[in-house]
Amino acid sequence: MDESTPTGAGHGRAVATRVRIRARSRTEPHRASTPLELLFDLCFVVAVAQAGSKLVHALAAGHPGHGITGYLLVFFAIWWAWMNFTWFASAYDTDDVLYRLVTLVQMSGVLVLAAGVPRAFDDADYTVAVLGYLIMRAALTFQWLQAASGESGAARTVALRYAAGLVVVQIAWVVLLLLPGSWWTGGFLVLVVAELSVPAYTEHDHRTSWHPHHIAERYGLFTLIVLGESISAATVAVQSALDESAALDLLLPIAAGGLVIVFAAFWSYFAVPIHEHLSSNRQAFLWGYGHYAVLGSAAAIGAGIEVAVEQVTHHAEISARAAASCVTVPTAVFLLMVWAVHTRHFKSGLAQHMVLPAGAVAVLACTLAGHLAVPLAGLACACTVAAGVWPARVR
Template sequence: MSGHPHVRHTSLLRPMAARGREEEHRAATPLELFFDLCFVAAVAQAGRQLVHALAEGHPGTGIPGYLMMFFAIWWAWVNFTWFSSAYDTDDVPYRVVTLVQMAGVLILAAGIPRAFNDSDFTVVWFGYLVMRLALVTQWLRAAYSTRGEERRTALMYAAGVSLCQVGWLGLLLLPDDAKSWLFLGMAIVEMSVPAIAERRHQTGWHPHHIAERYGLFTIIVLGETVLAATVAVQSALDDDEALDTLLPIAGGGLLIIFAAYWIYFAVPIHLHLASNRQAFAWGYGHYLVFGSAAAIGAGIEVAIEETIGKAHISAFAAAGAVTLPTALFMFSVWMIHSRHHKRGMAQQLVLPVSAVLVLACTYAGRTAVLFTGLVATLTVAVGVTLAARRAEANGRAQEAG
């Protein structure tokens, strides 16, 4: 019986051979999309805790807590994403072990409130343990199926991930005032594992597949911002007295979301990912992209709560909860993503200048979200215009040549 040439059928067991970097039609699988869906719960939990902390006027604890929890979420996603790009066999053991990793993600999500509010990382650590046991199993399967330097790389990954999990035990044993420093140190160690493991042999991750996977996760975190804008609309409909002040937040929030999507997907970034040097910098930099995108949604919720009198902060602080992550998103996307495809000073300056203008919108108080949305929309319009002019000029040059 014949089928589509690119359809992969699940078998009971097959060797875990590396996928080819030049493989055609390499796209995200339903299992990977299902895996990403589990992270929605974790991202939502981190965002919810950030909203509570900022609305209560505790940015000094809320922001560091959010950064730590989002790193835990992001790094768990990164570990699986790069492995699956290199060694997706899609047999029964691979699927079962991936489903176990998903269970670990949900355990992690359940433990975020305790870790955020009480510095109790027990549940978070156990969720990571479940994910790490599954990931190490995958790497050991890869080592068993390969030889030479490729086998050594897989074993280095398995050993590095295992040792890091032991290091995270410090979160359960050390006093609270030392946990932040341990977290910072362990984060650096975690991000060093891939560079050490792939020093002699690079795994066969696929540039187009990786770019697609990161793009899909960007959509997930922007989805959290969509939810925040929806809350604004619902609140406006439930409270007629606040209708005039809440609808601009909803409208501005939607403009920010739409612009963020347009800005991120404006360039074919897979063409830039030629080696580990480019890929690591690009992939690690997405911690800021993902974290700021999710924080925009939290900021919109904070702005809503301040408007209806539920937040114990000023209008300026509530505005900053939206403008700061929006500006960070614009700048970080430009730094690691867009600038590689911009030509000329005008194109290169669009996002950095827009980030500064967004920060200036903080002084607009309760209208800051709307003004930020308008600046973001103008940013897209200017970017599209400059790109069209550049393409037209290149076309004329080719015709003349």
């Protein structure tokens, strides 16, 4: 096979053995996610589950500040590493032997990151988590250098800029790790800005050939996996409660309400063909960056349902209203952010635009209901979906 010939990415394609990478076409037909990318997502869900588990423990123990701060820090590392590889793969996935091996290294890195989550939460020890992050970023840097070797002109410059930006920021993470713990929060925020700035600077005059339909599918699949993790977490929590013969009259409404919330989250997210909106870097980057809140809140919904179950079974040291807020707040954030970065681009008129924001407000109001908050929030979410679907049905 000629090393300069793109191979594409498909489920049944034989693995190529070439080394150089060439950009794929942005208009390539039938561009779909590959099994390797799906395996990549599943590895990241392990880290998401770890972060969610520690969030549950912190919230149930009555330490929301510590739990939410730790969750936001860890989830950023998970989301950002996933996002960076996803956009690279959309432009350069060749599925050759070396590409697969380097991608598997990134998967190993996220598992190391996941192993470091408990230490980061409990002891503010970020050593293992940062090590896992560095493994992922080093592998991605290698892939950008590999892409640069197969490109010329502006495309080569962009690939080299990405590699250089990754190296500089990763050195900064190591330096931050060596500084006193009091530097961590401020230094973390500075490096978050640096991380987010790399793509904007790198592609300001020439964009990589990411594929709109492929990117939309990748984000959609990861959203599905995260929502599935919420269902799994809630199921485990309810099962544990049932094993202790806890009251069914309180557990069943929580389980039913939580399930409806997740179903409504799915419906709201997949209501529009978002790939039609992703026509420029500015639109796509803002949409992609906004998914930090979309995905983070989706994962937190499952954690919140677990906390609500623990409160009912007297394993949480918080009030019923506080436990309810652990479900209603992330649900409201999800609805609001899905509208802000996702569905509003396809809405017309004030009534359509207000459906999801109004639904978010209604869900927040359910917090006041205490033990009934989760089923009422599920009802509010169902009504929100119905309000969005009904106008389309009657046209």
